Amino acid sequence: MKRIILGGLTLLIAVSAYYYVQTPEPAALGSVAPTSEPPEKLSPTIPTNSPAASQTEMSSTPAEQSALDEKALRIAAALERFGDLRGRALMDALKEDPLAKGIGAEILLAMVEAGYLDSNESIFASGEFGAYSPMYMAVLITEGELSTEYFQRFLDLGAQVATDDDWLNLMAFSELDKGVIELWYEAAAVGPELHQQLINYSLYDGSLVLSDLIMNDKGGRYDSLTYSGDYYENTLETLTSYQSTTDEKIEDFYQRESAYIAEGQSFNIFYFHESSIRRAELLINYGNLPVEQRQQVQASREALKTDLRRLKERFAQ
Secondary structure, eight states: OOSOOOOSHHHHHHHHHHHHHHSOOOOOOOBOOOOOOOOOOOOSSOOTTSHHHHHHHHOOSHHHHHHHHHHHHHHHHHHHHHTTOOHHHHHHHHHHOGGGTTOHHHHHHHHHHTTSSOTTOOSSOTTTSOOOOHHHHHHHHTTTOOOHHHHHHHHHTTOOOBOSHHHHHHTTOTTOOHHHHHHHHHHTTOOGGGHHHHHHHHHHHTOHHHHHIIIIITOTGGGTOOOOSHHHHHHHHHHTSOOOOOHHHHHHHHHHHHHHHHTTOOOOTTHHHHHHHHHHHHHHHHSOOOHHHHHHHHHHHHHHHHHHHHHHHHHHO
């Protein structure tokens, strides 16, 4: 389940800014410097080695072929329509234009392949929002669901990654594929000096994948790593004292959120419970808790699961 379903650039910026402010304080971090010269702009057609083109060639059924042909046409049209857009205008187009629905990452990749964007060019002007490259924005606008294949294609085009706060934040998306994190880890030359920050970020967003990678694949368990900081303490307090939601509170929540939905606001109404369940799993697996606290967190996890089911049943009525 996604952290939040963003509706347009204004909400994207607000949520991203909130998320940035709430994340753990980073230490001094390194980054990889971007390149400077943009490639020559090509005609607005789908490159023959693009994912859309290669998938079309491999398609075996008429239905698959038709769907891929339609996507290729949409990407080509998007290149022509969005090619000269930058900053908020481009983000609005990728998030709101029906032409880009569901294929924002593919459009960004095609813009790089066709020369409309340099692989390390900032989407936003200096000081406008953040120095976010096309690859970074592809992960952000897909809310962590960018595939390993697409991430690798950006890298193959010269896209560079970093270990600054923005990138550590990005790698903690709960929906992010493990293969993407591994590619970033290697490309950014991440070492044990960042493992503590990474697991703290993973607790913040409830990323089971990131914590598992650091603790198991990268040896965090053997380094006696565990979560730390104010956010960890607050999370532990919440998950050792959680009380099941009453029927009255569920009904109140339903009435309040239904009003927002009726106004056209779209977001994940179950986020608190889903993310809290993931955080409970992380504390149980990697929190190095005393037996009594572990049992309390386990009980809270089960209560949260029950309450989440009750909420979903109420909204399904």
